[in-house]
Amino acid sequence: MSAHESPDEHDARIRDAFLLLADETRLDIIETLRHAENSPLSYGTLKNALAIRDSGRFNYHLDKLTGTFVSKTEDGYALSSSASALYQAVLSTRPIAEHPSPTFDIAEPCPECGASFEICYKYEWIVSHCPNCESQRFAYPFPAGAFAGRTDREALEAVIQRMYHHISLAQQGVCPYCSGTMTAEWLTDHDTAFPTAVLVRYTCLLCGMELHTSVAAMIKQHSPIVSLFDDYGIDLRETPPWEFRRYVPRDGVTVRSASPVRIEISVRIEGDVFTVFVDECMEISSIESEHTRKRSCESGTNGSVDQ
Numbered sequence: 042m043s044a045h046e047s048p049d050e051h052d053a054r055i056r057d058a059f060l061l062l063a064d065e066t067r068l069d070i071i072e073t074l075r076h077a078e079n080s081p082l083s084y085g086t087l088k089n090a091l092a093i094r095d096s097g098r099f100n101y102h103l104d105k106l107t108g109t110f111v112s113k114t115e116d117g118y119a120l121s122s123s124a125s126a127l128y129q130a131v132l133s134t135r136p137i138a139e140h141p142s143p144t145f146d147i148a149e150p151c152p153e154c155g156a157s158f159e160i161c162y163k164y165e166w167i168v169s170h171c172p173n174c175e176s177q178r179f180a181y182p183f184p185a186g187a188f189a190g191r192t193d194r195e196a197l198e199a200v201i202q203r204m205y206h207h208i209s210l211a212q213q214g215v216c217p218y219c220s221g222t223m224t225a226e227w228l229t230d231h232d233t234a235f236p237t238a239v240l241v242r243y244t245c246l247l248c249g250m251e252l253h254t255s256v257a258a259m260i261k262q263h264s265p266i267v268s269l270f271d272d273y274g275i276d277l278r279e280t281p282p283w284e285f286r287r288y289v290p291r292d293g294v295t296v297r298s299a300s301p302v303r304i305e306i307s308v309r310i311e312g313d314v315f316t317v318f319v320d321e322c323m324e325i326s327s328i329e330s331e332h333t334r335k336r337s338c339e340s341g342t343n344g345s346v347d348q
């Protein structure tokens with residue numbers, strides 16, 4: 042939503058965009074331009090390709106699309122990037138003959154209650170949750186057609202890589218879907234089914250896409266954490282979220298201050314304990330090892346930083 046429009050104006054703009062497409066001739070124009078790929082088509086070529094004799098009708102529909110889904114250039118008419126994105130979305134989520142019913146064999150205890158948590162597929166989302174205490178670990182969209190040519194496990198790995206990639210882009214302020222600007226905000230006192238007490242919400246100012254991540258999943262992406270785990274021979278890029286949670290216990294996330302936000306996260310790797318300090322700007326300000334802290338207490342100094 043742009044800064045100058047009301048929610049009603051915003052909704053009306055979305056409806057208008059969909060209504061623009063609700064016509065066979067306009068869809069034919071878009072389909073023809075799509076097949077031309079990146080080469081613009083002249084007015085005459087486009088009109089001949091569609092075999093429309095009524096110039097008035099053709100002009101009317103072409104005008105309606107020009108400036109939104111169709112761009113008019115010196116070389117002719119071309120599909121705009123928004124129309125291409127729309128096409129990709131429709132293609133990737135189009136109905137398929139046989140709906141997949143994958144089984145994901147993940148044997149991990151729920152960090153909330155100790156029961157086994159499940160990963161299931163419903164409404165084209167891959168969702169991990171605990172059937173015992175009903176806490177949710179992650180949920181991400183995955184179109185049914187994306188199972189083609191993959192085992193269930195490969196599909197799960199694909200969605201997790203995509204999820205991490207999206208979080209990484211969002212952290213850099215880039216919307217994974219439309220490249221619009223993403224803002225980040227803390228949700229420290231929310232009502233949520235996510236197990237970790239602190240969430241970060243990223244919102245795209247252009248397309249409105251929202252991403253939520255726990256603070257623990259957020260720090261997993263940061264380079265000081267990646268290199269800390271590297272020292273133990275653990276490649277975090279290959280570590281799925283349920284395995285990473287073994288290193289960050291639920292009670293390991295502490296909000297030291299709400300304004301400005303100061304969060305401490307306890308990370309345990311192979312018997313070594315680290316405290317990760319996260320600041321208001323969602324950056325890691327320092328990482329302290331238990332060993333360093335003990336040493337600094339003994340020497341009476343203020344604790345050094347391993348980073």
Ligand SMILES: [Zn+2]
Nearest residue numbers: 151154171174
């Ligand atoms: Zn549980």
Ligand SMILES: [Zn+2]
Nearest residue numbers: 216219245248
């Ligand atoms: Zn966006």
